[in-house]
Amino acid sequence: MRHAAVMTEPREGAPDRPSPADCAGLALLGGLPPPLLARILARCRIARFAPGEAILVRDQQNESLHFLLAGQAEIHFDLAERSRPIPIPAGRMFGEMSVIDGLPVSAHVLAGTACRVLLVPAPVFWEEVVTAPGAARDIMRQLSGLLRADALRLTEALRERLKHEALARELTLAREIQMGMLRQPDDWFPAERRCDMAALIEPAxxxxxxxxxxxxxxxxxxxxTIGDVAGKGISAALFMVRALTLMRAEAAETADAAGIAAGVNRALAADNPASMFVTLLLAVLDLRSGEVSFANYGHLPPVLLGPEGGAAFHPLPANAVAGIMAGAQGATGRLQLQPGDTLLLYSDGVTEAVDPGMTQFAEAGLLAALREARPADPATGLRAVSAAVAxxxxxxxxxxxxxLLAVRWNGPAA
Structure with a gap:
């Protein structure tokens, strides 16, 4: 939505003077004697607002009583929040409280659709409308009704906002729990000198x-291990926790990548009524020889970085994803690392990241970022890729x- 200033001049070609027909059925104005109404309208004007345009802006002064002649407007107490706005239908008056008390506007009013608004200047309201016979009583009665209705709408809006804030707190706590389940690179095998590792994760x-x-x-x-659950949000997070827990349990019982991946797939598929799935790539690095054995269920191929800055994908079939068919077989493969080589595993959020024109970062962008960075260690390489994606x-x-997950093999005697 555009947060424009309050419109002070009518659009070109739009009538700048209202007619008595515009006031038919309007609260406060519709029942005034025709001579008085004509005198009032001669000092008023009509403004038009495009969808999303600001009619009133919170904390700014307002010098006019507003009557919505056509379209629908919306009251927003905070444009930064996503709580539901309060609608203003055609025929409704708004902005009256800031005219009466002289204080700044307390909420934003935006045009939900194209709006045609009658603007009654504050002096006209005080000199002509309020002094009309019986008008003060009618004004009080109508303002009372409007305030009651606004109070109900405000209460509902606040209730929605509290629900939104409570959900945000729950999601923040869920994120902390989820991130806490992932191993932190600083705590990985501090006594092991034959490899260096780094990891990075940025949830959408x-x-x-x-x-x-x-x-x-x-x-x-x-x-x-690297995994990518299909979908996003809470359901994907829950399935992710289950897959990670199963993988760790299988690793405690099975010695090879293919066996661990197959066990995770069977367990996920055995109890998966929502038919969710995860792409899964496991790599077992023998720290004595540098040999890597892979098991892959639908994930992207890894990248091999040489110590001189070269980067290339290691071909690896994808085969089936994990979690759908208990008997599905993952693809397997092997790779021999040389001392100083780095193996990089990544999710498709890297290569499928798009710019405003919907052009993907793609595999070429990933390789270019690594070749340009010529990282001295895995952590530097991951930071370079993340910065290039951004x-x-x-x-x-x-x-x-x-x-992103990377490991550099330093050799058997490091």
Missing amino acids: RLVGGDFYDAQMLGPDRLLL RHAGAAEQADDIT
Whole structure:
């Protein structure tokens, strides 16, 4: 919505003087004697507002009584919040309290549709309308009714706002719990010198469906996992927690990537009435030899970074996703790392990030960011990719979770 200043001049081509026909049925004006009404209207004007345009702006002075002749306006107590606005139908008067008490406007009034508004200047209200026989009593009666109705609407708006704030607090707590389940890179295997690791996750919403993990399978084998649950929000977050928990449980019982991934898939598919699914990529790095074994359920292929700055995708079939069919088989593969090589796992929130023109960052953008950065360590590489995605996206809203996980093999004797 455009937060324009209060319109002070009528649009070009629009009539700047109202007629008695415009006032038919209007509270306060409709019952006035024709000579008095004509005298009043001669000092008034009509303004037009486009959808989304501000008619009144909170904390600004208002010098006119407003009558909505056509269209629908909306009262917003706070434009930053997403609570439901209070509608103002055609024929309704507004702005009267700021005219009566002389204080700034207490809420924003925006044009919900194209609006035609009769503006009665404050001096006309006090000199002509209020002094009309019986008008003061009618004004008090009508203002009382309007205030009662506004009080009810305000109460409902405040109730909606409290619900919104309570949900926001719950989601913030859920995010803290979810992020707390992910291992923090600073705490990963501090005594292990044969590898360096880094991870980064940026949910598109307060909670998301991406996850990563790393754990040791015995003294010499490192398991890396990255997952991306289909969908976003609370449902994806719950499925993510379940997948991560199952993966850790399987890793405690199974020694290889393919067996762990297959066990997670079976467990997810066995109790999945909503038919949700997750893409899952597991990599087991042998810290003695640098050999990596993969198991992949529908995830994107990893990237291999050489110590001299080269970056390329390691081909890996996607096969089926995890969580739908208990017997689905994931793709497997192997890769031999050399000392100084870095393996990067990522989610599609990286490559599918779009700019305002809907152009994707894409695989080429990911490789270009890594080659340009020539990172000295995994953490530097992840920061470079995140910054490149942000530059590409610009003002575009983040549409999907962004997750990165990287490990550099330093060699068996590091």
